Amino acid sequence: MAEVAEQEKVVKAPSEPLFSKKNRKLVTDPLTDNNPITIQVLGICSALAITAQLKASIVMTLAVFFVMGVGNVVISLMRNIIPSKIRIIVQLIVVASLVIIVDQVLKAYSYALSKELAVFIGLIITNCIIMGRFEAFALGNGIWKSFLDGIGNAAGYGLILIIVGFFRELLGSGTLLGFPVLGNPVEKTGLYALGYENNGFMLLSPMALIIVGILIWVQRTKNPALVED
């Protein structure tokens, strides 16, 4: 099936350069003015769940990069043959199969890594950004554009995830990527000697929402065009 669509694609291939201004915009837009989290408010669920540590945020970002890039391309390849009545199911199957294959391959060849990723792999499927981009973009656009759109949105998502993860881990546990940066809370060294305490509330999901809220506020203050009436 996929080959058929590919041949059709070759015939209709646009003659614009690979990195035209329009194509570059596909990648850069989701980073700022069309960010999936702060503007489209998609993918909030995973942004709340996994950002208690910076490392988890980074790992999740990489996983979403892969699934978004490949998934968008697969959907784009099949866009002309997918019956619209069952397109959501087809999209779900594509994400789910990709995720299962990634999970199995990691388990076989990189067991230690797969253990660390265990939770995230499952969470990728629930990420609304992925289904959102399949539905809104890949179903109506060519392979290369869809790939760029996938990468762009994954980057926009990852950017917010990493910012939130950075603050939550720093203020909640006093560490970054597991390294104590503010001293040792048990032995009271570094900042803790001055009476500083970790804010346990930062580790709980609601704080992720508050940080995302602050980011949205900052972004809209800087660019009033984004404010809706």
Place this chain on the structure above:
Amino acid sequence: MARNTEGNVYTVLFAIAMVVVVGSLLAFTASYLKPTITQNMKTEKQQNILFAMGVNEATVSGDQEDAGEFVSTDKASEEFSKYITKQYYIEGSEAIEDDQAYLIDIKKEADKAKSGSYTRKLPLFVGEKDGKKFYIVPMRGVGLWDAIWGYIALNEDLQTVKGAYFDHKAETPGLGANITEAYFRDDFQGESIFAEGEFKGITVAKGNNDPTNNDKNDNEVDAIAGATITGDGVTAMIKKDLAMYLPYFNTLKK
């Protein structure tokens, strides 16, 4: 395009084709990778058991900096047969020696035992290091989201803990998932599971206020902030699974 992708016949055919393609792809991947995955899991079990009794990468390399790491995967099998001198499973009041006892799936055993008539096989590993003998018990319970499990190594007195190792399937990263961290499991070292001759297990307690676990006889270790339910799961798992071994331990003590 001439093709009509809206018709019912086309939709059904597409769905069938999709299922066949995706199904065979996944089936092929799963069966092709299964032997490697099973081997990885076996190795992991050996690493976990060794880790609980204090055999880690530092034992092999002699470098204390490696103490937080498992015995490397390629050496796990060799070290396992070196340090684990005996493997049993306890069935009723009998202990039967079986050098494959570490492969017993305690989840399946627990499920079978629910039916009532089945007597659970309880795996028990005896390890020896530096002339000391340890009894290692596998445990399995539930955390907040999904299964948690671990191994607890008891000293020869069968009263105090030599070391413990915990793992989980899907606890919250940064909170419940921290039961795998050294700062949590190291608290169990030296803790007593008895108080005045009575079995108490070890409670993961919020109000313990003893972060370095100086009081080894209070049957309590410090909980992780924000991981109450996972901590309660660990408490329940230790109490329940260790209790099943007590009758056999009592015969050993005599």
